[in-house]
Amino acid sequence: MEQSIKPDGRSGRRRIQHGPDRRMLAVVDPTPPGEGFLPGELEPLRPEGRTASGPVTDEEALGTARRLERLRAAALGSEPDLPAELPSWLATSEKTVLAFDPRLKALAEAHFLLEGTNFARGVSGLLHDLVAQPPRDPAWVRAHHEAQVDRTAGAERRRASADGDSIEAKRRALAALRVKQQRLERELEELGADTAIG
Numbered sequence: 001m002e003q004s005i006k007p008d009g010r011s012g013r014r015r016i017q018h019g020p021d022r023r024m025l026a027v028v029d030p031t032p033p034g035e036g037f038l039p040g041e042l043e044p045l046r047p048e049g050r051t052a053s054g055p056v057t058d059e060e061a062l063g064t065a066r067r068l069e070r071l072r073a074a075a076l077g078s079e080p081d082l083p084a085e086l087p088s089w090l091a092t093s094e095k096t097v098l099a100f101d102p103r104l105k106a107l108a109e110a111h112f113l114l115e116g117t118n119f120a121r122g123v124s125g126l127l128h129d130l131v132a133q134p135p136r137d138p139a140w141v142r143a144h145h146e147a148q149v150d151r152t153a154g155a156e157r158r159r160a161s162a163d164g165d166s167i168e169a170k171r172r173a174l175a176a177l178r179v180k181q182q183r184l185e186r187e188l189e190e191l192g193a194d195t196a197i198g
Contacts, residue, residue, distance in 0.1 A: 038063030047138060054134050062086050101153070 039045060040063035052060065066082045073080035100108075105119070112122035149157075 038066065040064040041066045043067070047135065050135075055132055056135060058086055104152070 039050070039057075039060045044067070045060055045064060050060075062083065062085065065086070066080075069082055070080045108122065109119045112119050115122065117125070
């Protein structure tokens with residue numbers, strides 16, 4: 001726990017939660033929501049706690065932006081610069097680092113070129129379409145992602161896994177044979193010693 005001063009001057013205690021991989025999950029503030037905090041500001045948004053039924057609201061987006069800024073500042077040991085409002089749609093674009101499967105990125109770049117645009121604009125268009133819709137059920141999103149991976153990378157992964165399993169199985173069998181060989185060599189030495197004595 002650490003003492004902190006809230007942007008409005010109130011003091012409070014906060015606790016930083018870490019996941020099993022030591023990544024910071026949330027800055028937990030015991031002040032209950034409804035006391036000036038936006039949805040998503042104190043903890044990640046969850047479908048079961050959502051009151052809105054349509055697309056993500058500006059309040060949910062701003063609350064999430066404020067929570068992420070708190071996490072960023074806590075990781076750097078600095079004071080958060082909490083946004084008071086969402087940026088304008090006309091604001092200068094921000095550079096964002098995303099990691100994509102290289103083959104998926106190559107296919108997407110070719111796809112966007114055939115549509116007369118580039119990768120950044122194509123992804124931006126997909127994001128515009130996404131935020132205009134209500135969030136999907138997390139279970140559906142997981143199943144859909146697994147199906148996409150299975151359809152694309154699944155065959156390669158299964159082949160690599162099968163090769164790896166067969167190699168690993170051969171290594172285990174070889175290790176078992178070496179243990180058996182050592183046991184038999186010891187038995188032969190004992191028999192040889194017994195024969196010499198007898």
